[in-house]
Structures are given as structure tokens and as C-alpha cells.
Amino acid sequence: MNLPSVQFTKEQEEFRVEVRTFLQRELQKGTFQTKCDSWLSGSDPAFSKLIAEQGWIGLTWPKEYGGAERSSIDRYILTEEFLAIGAPVAAHWFADRQTGPLLLRFGTEFQKKLFLPKIVKGECFFAIGLSEPNSGSDLASVRTKAEKVEGGWIVNGAKTWTSNAQDAHFMITLVRTEPVSEKKHHGLSQLIVDLKSEGVTIAPIRYLTGEHHFNDVFFDNVFVADDMVVGAIGNGWAQGLAELAFERSGPERILSTFPLLNETIEELKRRQDINGLAHAAKLVAELWSLRNLSIGVAKVLEEGGEVGVPAALVKSVGTKFEQKIPEVVRMLLDVYPHLQAERDLDRFLAESTLHAPGFTIRGGTSEVLYGIIAKGVLAR
Numbered sequence: 001m002n003l004p005s006v007q008f009t010k011e012q013e014e015f016r017v018e019v020r021t022f023l024q025r026e027l028q029k030g031t032f033q034t035k036c037d038s039w040l041s042g043s044d045p046a047f048s049k050l051i052a053e054q055g056w057i058g059l060t061w062p063k064e065y066g067g068a069e070r071s072s073i074d075r076y077i078l079t080e081e082f083l084a085i086g087a088p089v090a091a092h093w094f095a096d097r098q099t100g101p102l103l104l105r106f107g108t109e110f111q112k113k114l115f116l117p118k119i120v121k122g123e124c125f126f127a128i129g130l131s132e133p134n135s136g137s138d139l140a141s142v143r144t145k146a147e148k149v150e151g152g153w154i155v156n157g158a159k160t161w162t163s164n165a166q167d168a169h170f171m172i173t174l175v176r177t178e179p180v181s182e183k184k185h186h187g188l189s190q191l192i193v194d195l196k197s198e199g200v201t202i203a204p205i206r207y208l209t210g211e212h213h214f215n216d217v218f219f220d221n222v223f224v225a226d227d228m229v230v231g232a233i234g235n236g237w238a239q240g241l242a243e244l245a246f247e248r249s250g251p252e253r254i255l256s257t258f259p260l261l262n263e264t265i266e267e268l269k270r271r272q273d274i275n276g277l278a279h280a281a282k283l284v285a286e287l288w289s290l291r292n293l294s295i296g297v298a299k300v301l302e303e304g305g306e307v308g309v310p311a312a313l314v315k316s317v318g319t320k321f322e323q324k325i326p327e328v329v330r331m332l333l334d335v336y337p338h339l340q341a342e343r344d345l346d347r348f349l350a351e352s353t354l355h356a357p358g359f360t361i362r363g364g365t366s367e368v369l370y371g372i373i374a375k376g377v378l379a380r
Contacts, residue, residue: 035088102242
């Protein structure tokens with residue numbers, strides 16, 4: 001891999017200060033509470049609306065659709081600040097990260113004008129319909145079917161582990177539009193499904209804690225109009241892979257448990273625990289290396305380059321790093337994890353521990369990503 005080294009400009013550092021100042025102010029006002037894994041489990045439509053008012057959704061998109069036409073590095077800075085402070089950005093996350101870029105690349109002009117300005121204003125949220133019951137990590141084993149009828153498609157099937165579908169208005173849904181062949185990646189298409197349509201049922205999948213952000217989504221003869229087909233019929237697999245590059249390489253794959261790491265370092269400083277700080281420093285060094293990789297991928301994406309393999313690497317290594325943090329913290333400090341704990345350190349450890357098992361599953365399991373990396377290396 002030859003990923004570029006990125007140096008932030010003066011203007012970008014000033015933008016970081018602007019974002020950080022805003023978030024600190026809202027935190028002190030009590031607008032939100034810092035939370036680990038906030039980009040997935042911190043869904044707050046009102047806060048997303050507040051972010052939209054700052055002009056920070058669709059930051060890189062063309063101005064004609066409501067975007068700001070800023071760089072991918074600017075968006076990276078924005079994302080880092082959201083994650084570092086643990087802001088509840090999950091409601092608009094998928095629309096901003098994946099749906100917008102997907103529509104800009106493959107969508108019709110009608111779709112762009114219909115959805116992108118609403119996403120930018122924080123008025124329209126999207127979910128991603130990929131995983132299915134009994135399919136494990138074999139994404140190509142899609143069984144949700146879309147059958148052609150006059151004026152559109154009738155969809156039947158189910159999706160699972162659908163994050164924040166309870167707050168989403170629409171879902172980019174991978175469906176089978178042709179019979180299964182020997183090449184099961186063929187015959188797949190992407191449809192925009194209105195989650196308020198007749199025949200759509202959303203059922204929560206709750207953590208043992210009672211928390212809820214995953215869902216099962218069922219389709220029972222759901223009609224989807226022809227103008228809600230994304231890209232070309234039968235091109236869903238290729239489009240989905242392009243979409244996953246945006247999902248796998250961002251700072252959310254290395255910073256989900258950052259609030260815990262940050263609070264641990266502050267506690268070790270208060271205790272003047274030199275030995276503990278030495279262990280924490282190793283985590284910081286690892287984080288810095290992963291961050292440089294992730295920023296490099298963002299730069300390549302901005303330039304239109306191919307990032308399938310490096311994105312898979314960042315995701316596979318980064319999520320294991322995220323899982324490591326709560327394990328190290330348990331060894332360094334006397335912590336009493338509880339979701340309702342008064343002390344932030346205790347609460348952050350509880351959140352990190354309970355959410356960590358999913359880090360190496362969501363966005364593609366580590367085993368699947370290892371396969372992508374190996375094939376990419378052998379292909380060279």
C-alpha cells in the first residue's frame with residue numbers, strides 16, 4: 001500500500017477548533033452526554049438537526065444539492081471531533097457517510113434532488129439493508145426478492161442487524177432481482193425502500209442491557225416504484241462494494257472507545273501513575289498509526305482512487321484495537337462498570353465492554369476482511 005501522508009492546513013486546524021468549541025459548548029449546556037460508540041448507538045434526531053444547522057451534514061457534497069463542497073479531509077476532521085467527544089450523531093450517520101456518496105455516484109438526478117437536500121437539512125435519515133437472517137457474513141446469499149410489476153417492484157424478505165432503522169425514513173436495500181445462478185453475486189440490485197410503506201415491519205433487536213439500535217426489518221409485498229432503483233438493475237453487488245469503502249475506512253473504526261481511553265489517561269495523570277501511563281502510551285502510539293492509515297485512505301477516496309484493500313485493513317486492525325482498550329483499562333485501574341454509574345470512567349467502561357463484541361462484526365467480519373486483504377495482495 002502506498003497511502004499518502006496528509007498534513008492539515010491552517011484553515012483545517014481552524015475548522016477543527018470551530019467544531020470542538022461548538023461541541024464543548026453544547027456538552028456544557030447539557031444538549032448531550034458523552035458516550036462510547038456514539039456513532040452507532042447514539043441516535044438523537046434533534047441533535048442531528050442541530051448539526052445540520054451548522055452546515056456539517058453533506059460537507060463534501062456539491063452545493064447544488066445543499067452541500068458545502070469541502071474536502072474529504074475537512075469531513076475527516078469533523079468526524080474525529082464527533083467521535084472524540086462521543087456526540088450522538090447516529091441518526092444522520094449512514095445517510096451522510098454512505099447514502100449521499102452512493103447517490104452522487106449512481107443515483108438519478110431525480111433521486112439526488114429529492115433526497116440530498118433533505119439529508120443535508122437533517123430531515124431525512126437512511127438505514128442500510130444488507131445482512132439477512134441465516135446468512136452470516138455471506139452477503140451474496142441475498143434472498144430478499146424484488147419481482148417486477150407494472151411501474152415498479154414488489155419486495156419480500158427480511159434484513160437483520162439494521163442499525164437505527166427505527167429512526168430512519170428510507171433504506172438502501174440490496175435485493176435479488178434475478179434468479180440465483182452459479183455466480184450468486186450476479187442478479188442483485190439496490191432499491192430505496194420507504195420504511196413507512198405498507199408491508200414494512202421494524203422489530204427491535206435489544207442488547208442484554210435493554211438498549212436498542214439494531215433491528216430486524218421485514219418486507220411483505222412492499223411496492224417500490226421504478227424511480228427508486230439505484231443505478232442499474234443487476235449492478236447491486238458492485239455498487240454495494242463501492243459503498244462499503246466509505247463504511248470501512250473512517251475514524252469510526254478506530255475511535256468508538258476513544259472516550260474511555262481519554263478518560264483513563266486523565267485518571268492516570270491524576271494518580272501520577274507512571275507505569276499505567278506507559279501502558280496507555282502504547283495504545284496512543286497504536287492509535288496514531290491507525291489514524292495515519294485512515295486519513296491516507298480518506299485522501300485516496302477524495303482523489304477517486306481504489307481503496308478496497310486498505311479500507312479492509314483499517315477496519316480489521318482498527319476494530320480489534322477498539323476492543324483492546326476496555327481490556328487494558330480493566331488491568332490498569334479499579335473500575336466498576338455500570339451503565340448508570342456517576343463516574344464517567346465506570347460508565348464508559350460499561351458501554352465499551354458491552355458494545356465491543358460487535359466491533360469486529362459490523363461492516364464485515366474480520367475473517368471476511370482478511371480474505372479481501374489476502375486476495376488483494378496476491379493479485380499484485
